[in-house]
Amino acid sequence: MGSGSSSMALLGKAITGRDLAATDPSGGPGRAAARRPFPARIRTDALIALVVAPVDVFGYVMIVPTGGPRMTALGVALLVASALCLIARRRAPVVVLALVLGFQTVINVGVGSWTGIGFSMAVALYTVVLACRPLVVGAAALATLAVQLTGYPAAEDPFVWTFSVTVVAIALVLGVGVAVRHWQGQAEVTRILLAERALTDERRRIARELHDIVAHHITTMHLMSAGARSSLERDLGAARTALLTLEASGRVALGEMRQLLGILRSDNDPDTASSTPQPGVDDLPRLIAESCLAGLPTEYRVDGARRELPLPIGLALYRITQEALTNARKHAGNGATARVRLEYLPREVAIEIRDDGGGDDAGSGGCAMTGGGHGLLGMRERVAVHDGSFEAARRMDGGFTVTARIPVAPAGPTASITYGPPTRAATPESLAHLTPSEIAVLRLIAAGKENRAIAEALSTGVSAVERHEADMLAKLSLEDRAQAVVLAYESGLVRAGHTTRSAP
Template identity: 40%
Template sequence: MSELIRSRRAWLGAHPVVADALVSAFLTVSCLIEAAFQKSYGDLPGKHPDVVCGVLMSVVVMSLTLRRRMPVPVMAFTLAGNVLLTALGYVPTLGAGLACLVALYTVASHRGLGTSLPVGVLALVVYVVSLAVQGRTFWQSVSNTVLFAGAWLIGRSLRLRRAYLDELEARARRLEQAREADSRAARAEERSRIARELHDVVAHHVSVMTVQAGAARRILHRDPESVQDALSTIEQMGRTALGEMRRLVGVLRTEAEPARSELSPQPGVGDVNGLVEQLRETGLQVQLWIEGESRSLSPGVDLAAFRLVQEALTNTLKHAGPQARAWVRIQYADRQLEIEVEDDGRGLVAGLGRPGGGGNGHGLMGMRERVALYGGDLRIGPRSGGGFEVRARFPLEVP
């Protein structure tokens, strides 16, 4: 039963004209019955309600059917109906007065202050004047003025409350949209970070594996022991790459998936020695200098510095040539961390500086993004005397 009532209320709310028509019809019938059985209107002068009065009153009250669609015209129509009844000499009728109050309430609740206030004042003046013409007393006029003011105030307060609720709903929608936009931006940033990590991991380890596989193929028949060492290095690099990829893919898993145990700490500057040793096993001659007093770095800067060295040495391995040498210098200064990676190979000729080459690829782009993220400076370009160089500076917080 309650569900049926709620559904009917919802339907009437979606069809306001039907709801207003039903209310108007009920008020009309009530006023006609009251006027038919009313034997006397006291000592007030004027004609008692008759058929003409009943018809006029019915038309005035039924005009409330359109009150929400045309509040001001309905207000004017009800006032005109009251003036006409007064001009015809009828005593005041309950239906016509009630129609004026409802129409005034509707104007105040559906129109702004610039419209509802002057309309309300004009309606009050016209109605009070009509009461005076009908011979009403001063206190009767005052009581009707209070009724008009009350109807206007109730309509105005309802409009303000509705506007307040609408603003709350709009603000909630804006906050929801902003939260969704922030969530999308966070997901996009996380995807970009994971893409950079995957590129760094895959590019480095696959490059080492490719070089080792090529060397093993060339000496397969001449030096089987060296081939075994190369295959061992390839296996180790493959396992390391799989572990790194498994760790990164684990970030994308839900909490319900048991991937937490597979996660390992992110690499940092302290792991550069191991990185250099891996590359030396491929035949690349790499020298490493760490200068200054080592200090604890923020996790982001620590990872960015390691990835920068890794990407620079990977590019050297891929593009510098078989006889190239590389130098890595990491210096801890008072307020910054300086990183220099140089080689004497032919990286620029091999494609790093040409459009479509590695210079515009994901690796160097990832370097720029990582350094810029922490407010650092990056210089990538040809080295004086031949080769290629990468120089970066990360600002450090002073304790």
């Protein structure tokens, strides 16, 4: 069965010349073929004609009846002309078959020779079967049979034998043509289905990216703008911090949207693809810092030997964490906290995002999707792409837990991941020129505290906290609190695994 299918495929390609490489997606001639004076299908048909012509002549010489009339020069010329007609068989299959049958009739009646069904007639009839309606195919088969029988008086074989061989030969050509035509139809249906499936998968991927980018940043911007409005009269420092975070979140959202649009525009031209790196696990500290500043104190912990992850896996882990924290901020109760745990295992990497549901609404759970959202579905699809496992469930003690496990290659030598241009490493020495008060303010900022809460924890005034914060940002060449939180984690001032919502 396998060899038969392969032979049928080769026959279809050799005879019909319908090769996808020679056509564009719309089915017309490809641009490369259009630039050539002789497209590939014409060259293929010309080659078929050059092969069929000598084969037909040689075949007649081998099967001519003993003592029968010999083929004249005119007969040989007509056989060659029949073969050369095949060059135009795709453009006008019925006309080509009519010419071949006409030449054969002249050979049978005028020359007085009978050649049987040669390859020229078989290929011409086969092309009609592929290209025409069943009614035309039936008429072509009857015409071929009639032309063949016109040569019977020149043959010495009994009529029944001649008639039987002719019918079997025509039936064989019709059977092969119908089979190849069916195979071509099935191949076209399969191609369309695969194209539709690829389009659906691409739409899902775009929908996931848009949902993760837009939902996360709009939620953050909404919460920070509300916080800034409520702090305008009582804490200008907190309002300023909220507005800075709002600005940073909007800037990141615009950058990620431009990157996504750049990828969409560059699908047909890889050279124009955006060089902006996709976020990965190295960007999780920034995500945690943003969550803290948005009012959801979050603990971040990394377990296991850190190693390089493929970019798609790093992006999936980042987006899953982003979506889970976004849902926690939207749906968890007042006073809720969250924990993010990244674990490197020998053959997989796992991420767990857990919130406690908050004291006022402990049973709700921030990651629970209400109102038919697409967050959990998008996270599940991201994990399924990498053959991983995904769990999302409400805990008995309140809150919600999202866990994703993605297989990775066994760990080799420990390596660090870098996305984009290298940045200066944050070490404890980089904080050495800060005063104790500035370090205390930095630690509390990393804990998600507002200026008023920091002032109460340090027993000082809000204006003093604002001054220490400004000096600290200037000494560290930082733009906002979000960068300060990232530096606090990277320098070890706030360690992964220690809850960031507790004061020092």
